[in-house]
Amino acid sequence: MTWAPERVSTLQLSKSTPLQLLRALDSGPRGLVDSDAEARLARYGENVLPARRVPALPIVFLRSLRDPFTAVLAGLALVSALVAAWATASVIVVLVVVSCALRAAGEHRADRSAARLRHLVASTATVLRRADEDAAPVAREVPVDQVVPGDVVRLAPGDLVPADLRLLRASGLTMHQAALTGESAPVAKYPVDEPARTPPPAGGRADETRTGAGAANASPSGARAPALGDEDFDRPEVCFQGSSVASGSGTGVVMATGVDTRFAAADRAPRDDRRTTAFDRSVYGISWILIRFMLLTPPLVLMANAALRGRGLETLPFAVAVAVGLTPEMLPVIVTTTLARGASALARTHQVIVKRLPALHDLGAVDVVCLDKTGTLTQDRPVLDCALDISGAPDDAVLRWAAVNSLWTLRLADMPCPDALDEALLDAVEERLTTGLAALEYDAVAALPFDPVRRLSTAVIATPGRLGHHTLVVKGAAEDVLERCELTEEERGRARALADHLAADGLRVLAVALAERPATARPYGAADEHGLTFRGLVGLRDAADESAASALAALSHRGVAVKVLTGDHPGTAARACRELGLDPGDVVAAASSDALSDAELGELAASTTVFARCSPAHKARLVRVLRERGHVTGFLGDGVNDLPALRACDVGICPPGAVDVVRETADVVLAAKDLTSLDHAIAAGRAGGATIASYLRITLSSNLGNVIAMLTAGLLLPFLPMLPSQVLVQNLCFDAAQLAFAHERPQAAALRRPLKLRPREVLFSVTGFGVLNAAADLATFAVLVWALSGTRAQTPFHAGWFTENLLTQALVMVLLRTGRGGGIPATAGVLALTGLLLPLSPLGPLIGMGALPLAYYPLLAIVLALYAGALHWRTRGARWPVPPA
Secondary structure (H helix, E strand, O other): OOOOHHHHHHHHHHHOOHHHHHHHOOOOOOOEEHHHHHHHHHHHOOOOOOOOOOOOHHHHHHHHOOOHHHHHHHHHHHHHHHOOOHHHHHHHHHHHHHHHHHHHHHHHHHHHHHHOOOOOOOOEEEEEEEOOOOOOOEEEEEEHHHOOOOOEEEEOOOOEOOOEEEEEEEEEEEEEOHHHHOOOOOEEOOOOOOHHHOOOOOOOOOOOOOOOOOOOOOOOHHHOOOOOOOOHHHOOOEEOOOOEEEEEEEEEEEEEOHHHOHHHHHHOOOOOOOOOOHHHHHHHHHHHHHHHHHHHHHHHHHHHHHHHHOOOHHHHHHHHHHHHHHOOOOHHHHHHHHHHHHHHHHHHHHOEEEOOOHHHHHHHHOOEEEEOHHHHHEEEEEEEEEEEOOOOOEOHHHHHHHHHHHHHHHHHOOOOOOOHHHHHHHHHHHHHOOOHHHHHOOOEEEEEEEEOOOOEEEEEEEOOOOOOEEEEEEEEEHHHHHHOEOOOHHHHHHHHHHHHHHHHOOOEEEEEEEEEEEOOOOOOOHHHOOOEEEEEEEEEEEEEOOOHHHHHHHHHHOOOEEEEEOOOOHHHHHHHHHHOOOOOOOOEEHHHHOOOOHHHHHHHHHHOOEEEOOOHHHHHHHHHHHHHOOOOEEEEOOOHHHHHHHHHOOEEEEOOOOOHHHHHHOOEEEOOOOOHHHHHHHHHHHHHHHHHHHHHHHHHHHHHHHHHHHHHHHHHOOOOOOOHHHHHHHHHHHHHHHHHHHHOEEOHHHHOOOOOOOHHHHHHHHHHHHHHHHHHHHHHHHHHHHHOOOOOOHHHHHHHHHHHHHHHHHHHHHHOOOEEOOOHHHHHHHHHHHHHHHHHOOHHHHOOOOOOOOOHHHHHHHHHHHHHHHHHHHHHHOOOOOOOO
16 A cells, blocks of 8 residues: 555544554554665655754844834935935944844854754664565664654664654553653553543543652653643654653654654744734834934924025935934944843853844843743652651651662563663662662562553562562552552551642652562462552652752842743642742642633733643743733743743743754753853843943933924024034944943842833933933023124034033933943043034034134033033932833
8 A cells, every 4th residue: 555644644643543554654563675765765855854044144134124223224324315415324324234233143143053052853763674575674773864654663761752653562661741741740652452542541530640649650641731732642652753761662653754743843833923022112112203203303394494494405414414313323233232242241151042132132121931840940850759658657668669669670671771760769769778779689580560551560579588488569650559459448548648648749659569479480460469568658759950949049039020831730830839949829720711811811820820731822821911911021941832932922941951943942042051041141131221221311312402402493593503414423423432331331230120111101201301401402502692692603603512412412421321331431531522622623614613712611511510410310310221010
């Protein structure tokens, strides 16, 4: 039968038996013939995800031109060129090119750094291949990209699943699916004949299989919420690319490779569905308001001069110069330089890769961080928490017998390595018992490995001191072990209550029991696992990430609220939070929020720290409603199940162990295995945001005051208050001085709370300073009229106003700055000297400025002193940056 992929998609998960599936794939248990495998590889392609290339630097540069502010500056350059103001046009073009080049270089460097972190889902796979139809199958190690549909793959502990496959055989097979589902417990996998009618594993209740009394070495996956909007991950007979073998072994047939896998389906999900970010709402929001004013300024100047002074198009260069004067031309340069320096320092000192430069600003504004638990706060590695007898008292003998079972099951069943729970028990024995593993040395007879249906394992040893007797050491799911124990109803109820209590406290619970039997030569089987003597329970918990506690404490100190969104059991999530010093409060099961409106869910999310059993859709919705309540949200996750939330938040973050598609989607990659690097990233974001805020405060205040004064003077004077060339030179001097802001270090107070720039509040605050600046300019206007004994001395008038403008701008730089360093006082001094000396230099007459009378300077000093006092008074009452609501 010729294999057709469209037929397999119908059969593979719903209707097919293993035999039907093998026939549909034109394969068999003995694997593919080499020639057939080569033909399929040529026809269906390599088993790889679609390649993502780092965009070339010119492409990144062209993308940076899409910035709205850059587009407006380019428009002003075009208008300047049309009116033959070549100098103005040239300067604007230089600013645009420099800004875009800096931004493109920073983002291209981040893309290359992130690309170096990529690794294959797996490097090789063990497949059965035959040289020809009559040859015996041979197990071969082949590169993962050479695996094809129909290949028969063998799985062993530690293997990464190379493609989506259907199990044909399995022995104690459990899988880690945390990267796909967020569920930290290994999931039992085993073949079934009728997948559409497969009942849940015996003895397992859906509400307790994760960590409760029904949990064993692995728990059925019914305990968690379905991932990616479907329930296929719950199927025990299917193993998906992106998962790994926790214990046991298995053989399966490949159903889908490359772009047809479920992992690739998540990779193909839309990437451009993120809503407007905090950066867009702040810096871009301010820019768009300014853009509206800039677009209105030239026609208003033209109409006012035509109506009141009878001037025509000759005032167009002046109108364009006024519009440019209102523009913070250096905003793109300052923003890009500041963020690029912060991103470079983070990568160099803390191994934090910022892939999208505005994301660094967003980090500074974050006031809520949502975290996935598994792989983020925890290591996805169990450790022993307690070993108790039936009364709940600590009993190391219970731990020892549990470890005996783990050790001899491992050795006699010829398993290559222990699963995570067995390894945790053996490690605990080494730490707690003085004799270590030597205490576990017995004459072993046989072992029955863990089985996902029985949900227990048995080791048989020679009874110490009783010749001719064997002891069965049984360990497994509490419910299944208790069913096989000889207990009174009271004792059974007490043991179940203890197991339920441990499960509710977030532990994985294993029961331990013994039975003594006369020695026998026949093989031991499941029928011998009865009439057991209950010894006690062991509880295991997820090991916390070593840096998680300090990272959470640092976030709290920064004023950032933490929300834990996990697919795990509520008790498991609560326990992990308590161990890390985070009060979980009342844990909410995410499914209970399905009936709530967005407004109701927003209220619940604001007061809840932990949401458990979250599906990817739950996580994304919670992030969205938090954003709609005005919060700036970050999301830290590492698995495919976290992708919708990463795309819904303001800034997506991933740890170093994240799957490849998550690293591609995230805006920020924590390359070091240290969650405290997130705190450093937030601090760097706030530092960059404070620098941008300081620049905006100073520049907008000065520019707004100058424009108001020039428009007013232009209507009162019979000549233009400043020539376009003079406005351009003034802007060039101020722009050059503003480069110092990119090197400013903010005060420590600016790093303590989230930084939010609300455009309307920012502009309202700037207006107050701008009016003060305009008042100083108009006072200088009056001084010039008096000092020059008339208003027709154009060249000295232009010189006087030019000098006053640069001096007031220098004062603003010093008095309104909020940080330290950067050489701002020295730069402001140079700017002031330029304002005083340029009109007196040989360059003055070249741009239409003449000498000023000496009487002007004392009067100017008085105006500047009054202006400085007013600025100081206004600064004490102003709040900047704007604190969060």
